[in-house]
Amino acid sequence: MLFQTVGLCLILTVVPSLAAAPFDCNAVPIALRCQSEELAKECGYSEACNNYFNATEGKPLKVTLLYESLCPDCQEFITGDFYKAYLKFMDHVEFELVPYGNARIENGKIICQHGEKECAANKYEGCILHYMKEPLPFLACLEHQIPLRDDLDKAIQKCYNTFKPAPHVIDQVIHCANGEIGNKLQLEAAARTAQVYPDAHKHVPWLLFNNVSLADSQFFTEQFEAAICTLHNGQKPLPQCTGAGVRLGCPVDLSAEKNGYFRFSPDAKIADEPLKH
Ligand SMILES: *[C@@H]1O[C@H](CO)[C@@H](O)[C@H](O)[C@H]1NC(C)=O
Numbered sequence: 593m594l595f596q597t598v599g600l601c602l603i604l605t606v607v608p609s610l611a612a613a614p615f616d617c618n619a620v621p622i623a624l625r626c627q628s629e630e631l632a633k634e635c636g637y638s639e640a641c642n643n644y645f646n647a648t649e650g651k652p653l654k655v656t657l658l659y660e661s662l663c664p665d666c667q668e669f670i671t672g673d674f675y676k677a678y679l680k681f682m683d684h685v686e687f688e689l690v691p692y693g694n695a696r697i698e699n700g701k702i703i704c705q706h707g708e709k710e711c712a713a714n715k716y717e718g719c720i721l722h723y724m725k726e727p728l729p730f731l732a733c734l735e736h737q738i739p740l741r742d743d744l745d746k747a748i749q750k751c752y753n754t755f756k757p758a759p760h761v762i763d764q765v766i767h768c769a770n771g772e773i774g775n776k777l778q779l780e781a782a783a784r785t786a787q788v789y790p791d792a793h794k795h796v797p798w799l800l801f802n803n804v805s806l807a808d809s810q811f812f813t814e815q816f817e818a819a820i821c822t823l824h825n826g827q828k829p830l831p832q833c834t835g836a837g838v839r840l841g842c843p844v845d846l847s848a849e850k851n852g853y854f855r856f857s858p859d860a861k862i863a864d865e866p867l868k869h
Pocket residue numbers: 639642643646
């Protein structure tokens with residue numbers, strides 16, 4: 593490990609500044625192209641990057657989640673990585689949840705993948721999302737409680753006891769879930785799900801970033817924080833995203849260099865003691 597760390601220090605410090613980029617600009621991964629002004633300039637991406645920054649700067653990344661309430665993978669995601677990311681990034685990400693998933697409409701009636709129970713829970717969650725100002729903690733609570741209790745009403749009761757929403761909000765949600773507003777919201781969720789573009793959803797959970805639906809980016813459910821850090825809008829990395837480089841790399845500390853802790857000659861022996869920073 594020490595060997596690798598020292599190796600990285602050497603690489604970081606020894607490479608002289610070159611006149612031309614030491615890589616093929618055509619081979620720079622798209623996700624990295626706007627991450628350095630110098631890189632963008634060197635490789636001729638500046639105009640595209642400026643357009644991107646102009647269109648997105650200061651706006652939160654929008655993450656849309658297509659899901660259905662009784663699908664175990666959705667429950668696991670919503671109560672796990674998705675909720676963790678919500679707590680961590682809520683100031684920088686706009687979360688949209690669409691509780692419909694693989695349901696379909698037959699003869700004007702919504703048929704849910706996991707049956708009537710799921711239709712009731714989807715509808716209820718649609719009302720939560722519509723009427724609660726910060727619905728995600730309550731919704732994650734429900735998705736946690738529903739499989740534990742196997743009963744929507746008991747799960748709802750438990751989450752009401754935990755979060756104690758304002759009585760008028762509870763009234764609105766109940767009225768919605770028992771009536772036409774809830775149905776209307778489900779039809780809207782159905783249309784939202786059907787219209788994602790360019791790739792239709794093939795399973796749930798299914799993610800969109802800034803309204804773009806791609807089959808090839810669904811692995812991001814497994815790397816959700818990395819997705820947000822990579823895809824967030826704006827020129828500067830999010831403060832929550834800057835730790836990784838510090839942990840992984842060997843910070844260049846010129847005072848240490850001056851003090852002789854780094855050895856640059858090719859046949860330098862590896863220091864016996866850990867480098868001091
Ligand atoms: C981006 O916006 C700035 C300021 O509004 C403007 O000066 C610049 O021309 C815009 N760049 C592009 C590429 O649209």
